[in-house]
Amino acid sequence: MSIDLSQFHAVFFEESFEGLELMETSLLELDVDAPDSEQINTIFRAAHSIKGGSGTFGFVQVAEFTHILETLLDKIRDGDQSIDPDGIELFLQSVDCLRGLLEALQTETEPDTTRAQQLAGVFQAVLDGGTYADSANVVKTNAITGAPLHAASPSPAPASSDDSVANAGTRKQIGFSIVFEPEEDMLKGGNDPVRMLRELATLGDLISHANTDQVPDFDQLVIDHCYLSWDIELVTNCDIDDIEEVFEWVEDECELSITPIYADISSAAELHYSNSQNHAIDKKMQQATAEGQRLVMPSGPLPSLDNLQLASPGDVTNNGSDATPAEASAALAPPKPTAPAAAKPKAAKVEASSIRVGIDKVDSLINLVGELVITQSMLGQMGSAGDSITDEHIGNLREGLVQLEQNTRELQDSVMRIRMLPISFTFNRFPRIVRDISIQLGKQVQLELSGENTELDKTVMEKISDPMVHLIRNALDHGIEMPEQRKAAGKPEMGTIVLNAFHQGGNIVIEMTDDGGGIDTERLLTKARNNGLVGENEKLTQEQKLDLLFSPGLSTVEEVSDLSGRGVGMDVVRRNIQELSGSVEVSTEMGVGSTFRIRLPLTLAILDGQLVTVADQTYIFPLVSISESLQIDSAKVNNVAGGSDVYNLRDEYIPILCLDQLFGLRQEAKVLQDSLLVVVESEGQKVGVVVDELLAQQQVVIKSLEENYTRVQGVSGATILGDGTVAMIVDALGLSGLAGSEIAAAQKIAAEAVA
Amino acid sequence: MTKILAVDDSASMRQMVVFTLQSAGYDVVEASDGQKALDIAKGTSFDLVLSDVNMPVMDGIELVKELRQIEAYKYTPILMLTTETAGDKKMAGKNAGATGWVVKPFNPDKLLATIKKVTG
Known part of the structure; x- marks a missing residue:
């Protein structure tokens, strides 16, 4: 019988990466002075499973490397070999190395085994009785290259x-x-x-x-x-x-x-x-x-x-x-017909990412579908009542529709939950990052995690990971002080970074707090003035000063390290978060520390929208982007040369945009007095949008405009309303791009007003 | 139909084993650790147990010992899936009461050939 083993590769890679993660976590937690046998066992088992699988599925490079790793771990498990911090470091490097090999194999490229061979050499030296540190050094100086891990096994002895x-x-x-x-x-x-x-x-x-x-x-x-x-x-x-x-x-x-x-x-x-x-x-x-x-x-x-x-x-x-014998065994075991599709599912390469769903989630989905079917049949029965429709029928029908609405909502929630993963998937990367960077910087930092089980949409999670790494690197590099500095300031030498996640409303909030030196807002301001970001005489509130942190091209550190501080960071962080329809804010206290608070929608597929009409067209504003809605008082409208209007909102000047003009919906301009103004905020920039009418707020399913039509500036997507018509979702960020001249005008007025 | 209990904590190995055995017409039930296997084994009877050695919660060695305590599994063939090729480790399963072993890595044909050895 020939069975195509490649159908199991995807699962093998998935579980191997999980195993490596587990190995990493356990290695980081391992107390070298009193190693916990269960932890060592976990590390061993992970290596062992990868070895077994890679051997079976023909990934010899991985199998060879994990073999020596496993041998050493087995000795440690049996107490025949010690473990020290240098050893932990080597094992952590092996994890990285294996990850590299597996990633290469996953993309069906030839893996580079140089590092694996070096590490294998080190481990062999350890097995031969050397210490981890010495073995690592010896092998480094010898620079073993290209030597095969094992001599080819001798061919079987002649019969x-x-x-x-x-x-x-x-x-x-x-x-x-x-x-x-x-x-x-x-x-x-x-x-x-x-x-x-x-x-x-x-x-x-x-x-x-x-x-x-x-x-x-x-x-x-x-x-x-x-x-x-x-x-x-x-x-x-x-x-x-x-x-x-x-x-x-x-x-x-x-x-x-x-x-x-x-x-x-x-x-x-x-x-x-x-x-x-x-x-x-x-x-x-x-x-x-x-x-x-x-x-x-x-x-x-x-x-x-x-x-x-x-x-x-x-x-x-x-x-x-x-x-x-062959015939006999064939007779004994008649080949069982397998499902035709399952027989040879040629897995799509790499990109076929999968998601593991708890059985309880699937069960609840099935349960809800069951209820939906019941409601449907109930409604169906009413429909077949014939001509004799009484008030009672109508009452029942209404009830049925309410039921249907509830079913739909619950089903929607359930389906969304399938895409939800605990944020620990992202959080688990951080202990290693914190360890490596703090060693590199000579700082002592501990990381505390809480709320790891808070669930988040998989796509959102994948996209938030990098910005978070950036924030953590920043906190390590600039936030936490050197041990002696901390001691002098009367703080414990060990700095602490706390990562916390929780749900709040329809959002997930991720907080990162450090107990470092805090952010020097005055220095931020000076820097911003030097760079011309802020005018010489411009006065800023504390909040605005702190907001400068996210401005492009601004870094408060004097020296650029290789970790962070190139000034291309925080602005990217904010932009990434905003692309996810989220926001980031920061609070800080000098000498005590800083807190970054990231707020993200639970999913990208659905948003809470505010429906508005402009010239008989319905548009939708994401509710998160609306800061307020008001009736225009024409006394507060300033007209600037060039036809741009700005609005004086509690002494803050915001540009006024007319959607009907921008989108070419009406010939003549609308009278501003008593019109409705929706104030939307994005990247700290407020814009007032004139609309005809505010309608209901509702959840809308986002359909991509790019996939179905083409990209349109000022519109982030579309949705289909209850009556079957298509409504555009207004992109607040894109709008301010469209309104470049109005914003410039507003800034000019603001500057004049301050002066 | 010959009924086999396949135990391995690695999902890919388990899938491979289960798929191979099912394709060959065996009735297969899977478990991801020794404890789960033991619970399943207590409820149903199997003609053969195939178990990995290193597993969380309850390892394969412990599973064999437990199974041999159960009257219905006193003589049931139990094969260990092991990566050990020599020495005490390979014999650990045997000493605990296992019938024999299949050395990893193995391919589907090798697995089936070994299974046929014991199931006839």
Whole structure:
């Protein structure tokens, strides 16, 4: 049977990456002075599973490397090998190395094994008795390159029977004589002698004689003792190895002797009948079979117990001409038809990302679909009531519709939940990052995680990971002070970063707090002034100053380290978060620390929208982007040269945009007085949008405009409303792009007003 | 139909084993650790148990010991899926009462051939 193993690759990679993550976490938690055996076991098991899988699925590079890793871990597990911080570091590097190998294999590219070979060399040196640190150094200086991990295993020894033939001269080996005496207890391990006899019978022609003289009287018989032994003659041209393999599992539970038997092929008689050896053997076989029938027949009084299955002639002896072993096994195991699609699902390469869903989530989905079906049939029944529709019918119908609405909402929630994963998937990366960077910086930092089980849409999670890494790097680099500085400030030398996640409304909030030095807002301001981001005389509130942190091209550190501080960071962080319809805010206190708070929608597929109408068209504003809605007081509208209007909103000047003009919906401009103004905010920039009417707020399913039509500036997507019409979702960020001149005008007025 | 209990904590190995055995017409039930396997084994009877050695919660060695305590599994063939090729570790399962072993890595054909050895 040929089974395409590649169908299991995706699962193998998935579980291997999970295993590596587990290894990493356990390594980081491991206390080298008092290693917890369960943790070491976990690390070992992860390596072991990867080794087993990679071997089976043909990823030799991984299998070879994990083999040596596993050997060492096994010794540590057994207490034969110590572990120290240098060792942990090496194992962590191995995790990275394995991850690299697996990633390459996953994308079907040839993995670079240089690092694996180096590390394997180090581990070998450790196994040979070196310390982790010394081994690492020695191997580094030796710079082992290209040496294979293991010499190719020697090819199997030449078949011994061939030798015997050569030495035997005129005598030809035709098989083996086997004496097989099981120990009394052999049956207890589930090894049935019949199995071995049957297997021998597949190798050639078998003559077996069961010795029953050890069988006691019936009343003394122990049910699961084996009292029989066998003298066997096997006519075969197979190797002695093949015979030994039959008895492989019981070699320590029996007396076994295997000796070759020979036939004199120079014998004139036999040569006369045939000059082919096979023919001679055929003849021998016929004799054997004939004898076998007789010899195998039990001769003494025998217990007829199921557990002592005895060889019966038809069962064991093979008369050579019937079915071949292959045919026999085919008959025993008819190929079971498998589902046609499942038979060869050629997995799409790499991109076929999968998601693991808890069975409870699937169950709740099935449950809800069941309820939906009930509601549907209830409504269906009402529909078939015919002409006699009474008030009662209508009442029931309303009730049914309410039910349907509830079902739909619950179903929607449930389906969304399928895409939700605990944020620990992202959080788990951080302990390693914190460890590595703090060592690199010479700082002492501990990371505390809480709310790891808070769930978040998979796509959102994938996209939030990088911005979070950035924030953590920043906190480590700029937030947490050097130990001596902390000591001088009366703080513990060990700095702390706390990561917390929780749900709030329809959002997930991720907080990152450090107990470092805080952000110097005055320095931010000075820097911003020097860079021309803020005018010389411009006055900023504390909040606005802090907001400068997210401005492009601004860094407060004097020296640029290789970690962060290039000034291309925080602005990217904010932009990434905003692309996810989220927001980030920061609070800080000098000398005490800072907190970054990221707020994200639970899913990107649905948003809470505010429906508005403009010139008989319905538009939708994401509710998160609306800061307020108000009726325009024309006294507060300033017209600037060039036709741009700005609105004085509590002494803040915001540009006014008319959607009808921007989207070309109406010829003449709308009278601003008493019109409705929706104030939307994005990237800290407020814009007032004039609309005709505010309608309801509702959840809308986002359809991509790009996929279905083309990208349109100022519109982030579309949705289909209850009446079947399409409504555009307004993109607040894009709008301010459209309104460049209005924003410039607003800033000018603001500047003049301050002056 | 020959009924087999396949135990392995690695999902890919388990899938491979289960798929192979099912394709060959065996009735297969799977478990992801020794404890789960034991619970399943207590409820149903199997003609053969195939178990990995290193598993969380309850390892394969412990599983064999537990199974051999159960009357119905006293003589049931139990094969260990092991990566050990020599020495004490390979015999650990045997000493606990296992019938034999299949050495990893193995391909589907090798697995089926070994299974046929014990199931006939």
